[in-house]
Amino acid sequence: MDPLVEALDSHLDALLPELETLYKDLHSHPELSMQEMRTAKLAAEHLTRHGFEVTSGVGGTGVVGLLRNGPGPTVMLRADMDALPVTEATGLPYASTARATNDEDVEVGVSHACGHDLHVTWLMGAAQALSEHRDLWKGTLLAVFQPGEEVAHGAQAMVDDGMTTRFPRPDVILGQHVMVGAAGTVGYRSGTILSAGDSLKVRLFGRGSHGSQPQTSIDPVVMAASTVLRLQTIISREVGPLDSAVLTIGSLQAGTKENIIPEDATLKLNIRTYDENVRDHVLAAVKRICRAECAASNAPREPEFTPLNSYPMTVNDATATVRVAKAFQSQFGEAAYETAPAAASEDFSLFGRAWKTPYVFWIVGGTDPDVYAKAKAEGQLNRLPSNHSSRYAPVLHPTLKTGLQAMLAAAGAWLCHEEPTGHA
Numbered sequence: 001m002d003p004l005v006e007a008l009d010s011h012l013d014a015l016l017p018e019l020e021t022l023y024k025d026l027h028s029h030p031e032l033s034m035q036e037m038r039t040a041k042l043a044a045e046h047l048t049r050h051g052f053e054v055t056s057g058v059g060g061t062g063v064v065g066l067l068r069n070g071p072g073p074t075v076m077l078r079a080d081m082d083a084l085p086v087t088e089a090t091g092l093p094y095a096s097t098a099r100a101t102n103d104e105d106v107e108v109g110v111s112h113a114c115g116h117d118l119h120v121t122w123l124m125g126a127a128q129a130l131s132e133h134r135d136l137w138k139g140t141l142l143a144v145f146q147p148g149e150e151v152a153h154g155a156q157a158m159v160d161d162g163m164t165t166r167f168p169r170p171d172v173i174l175g176q177h178v179m180v181g182a183a184g185t186v187g188y189r190s191g192t193i194l195s196a197g198d199s200l201k202v203r204l205f206g207r208g209s210h211g212s213q214p215q216t217s218i219d220p221v222v223m224a225a226s227t228v229l230r231l232q233t234i235i236s237r238e239v240g241p242l243d244s245a246v247l248t249i250g251s252l253q254a255g256t257k258e259n260i261i262p263e264d265a266t267l268k269l270n271i272r273t274y275d276e277n278v279r280d281h282v283l284a285a286v287k288r289i290c291r292a293e294c295a296a297s298n299a300p301r302e303p304e305f306t307p308l309n310s311y312p313m314t315v316n317d318a319t320a321t322v323r324v325a326k327a328f329q330s331q332f333g334e335a336a337y338e339t340a341p342a343a344a345s346e347d348f349s350l351f352g353r354a355w356k357t358p359y360v361f362w363i364v365g366g367t368d369p370d371v372y373a374k375a376k377a378e379g380q381l382n383r384l385p386s387n388h389s390s391r392y393a394p395v396l397h398p399t400l401k402t403g404l405q406a407m408l409a410a411a412g413a414w415l416c417h418e419e420p421t422g423h424a
Contacts, residue, residue, distance in 0.1 A: 004415060005330075011129065012404060015128065015404075023118060026042070026121060027095075028098075030110045030117065031082065032083060033148040033153065033154070034061065034148045036147050039081045039145075040063050043123075044063045046124050046127070052131070058163065059158035059160065060154070060157050061148075062146055064143070065127060065145075067141040067143070070139070073172070073414040074140040075139060075140070075141055076351065077127075077143055077411060078173065080154065082150050083096075084388060085110060086388065087111065087390060088390055096111040115177070119403075121400065122176070122400075123143055126143075126404060127141070137412070138415065138416075141411070144158075149346065149347055155350040172317075172359065173348075173360075174361075174410045176362050176364050176406055177346070177362075178363075178365075178394050179363050179386070180372075180381070181363060183369055184332075184335055184369060184402050185402075186335065186336045186362060187336075189316060189338055191316060192313055192314070192341050193339070194345055194346050194361065195313060197309070198283060198307075198311070199268065199308035199309045200271075200305055201268050202266070203304040204224055205220065206219055206261070206262070206264060206299060212259070220254055220264050221261070223294060224265035234289070238281065238282075239281070244278075245274075246270075246271070249268070250269065314348060316361060325338075331405055367384060368395045
């Protein structure tokens, strides 16, 4: 085990009750993307109490804490802060009952259905542990609390706000995400670990009429239904069996009343890919099919395409991943394993791309180990509540400690060594 992690490990149990209280508070008070005022304030206050130089309001609500501790590498640890427009249905005693107004001026339920409250708690705990034990390491620590990951705006907003010039360039950037998996385990991977993600809004135009006179209309509901079905053939008939892609229509909206044929219909869709050529093909195919279905329906005009968000692939640096993997194997033994790429997307890599510095992202399991083992044995893993589900709730123990240990182990792989690793 790394000397830093070994020395800190005995102190972590004393820190856990405080972190559990913090986590439950964050879970009960979620905030939508780019609205994370309360969470950012808590993060800034926590960093200030523990001796960090704190800069708030970076890219909107982002918080950067800087802790200089002599010569050595600069390590950046990142946590995303935002919650989702999902009404919680976990039944937890500290479940969120929060409501907020989204960007479309609609009131929605809000919850940490993706686990970012745990990410914030982990980083606060790691920052506190490293601050309280500065005698055990040398270097500079950047603790970054990022807004707006769920809408792919936050990392770019921080970069656009001068992130790369206002703060020291890291030798490595480290981040983690809780996902479905046995709690107590950590999954790492060199190269691509998360997919690219692209979301579009497609507006289809028809001609409205009375429901009793469909012959006088151009029905956008039928147009939309045909489009939804045809779009699924992109994956089944245009993407090779050895490639991988996902296309999901998450929203179809049309009309207001059962006897009125509306003027238009709107689709919102999401695409996940692991290869740039596949990504380009799928995006082009979506537009081709939407236009063709509109033409087949004799639509009065072509469809309107509006990009909603776009995430690059997360591609871990090979050399840095080897160092992180060794730290995890030393810390967790067989509970650290090489994972397959996940069909999820992140804007975390934008920091590494902007700084042109290595980054490593990994997965922390958050499912009760017995529940996970039973579901796996029965071939029912897909039945477990996953990220973005209203019923998703990571089991608090041992997930809280495991994520904290993983963050400290990865950081310690650099901070315990005087010589910077250079940049890839």
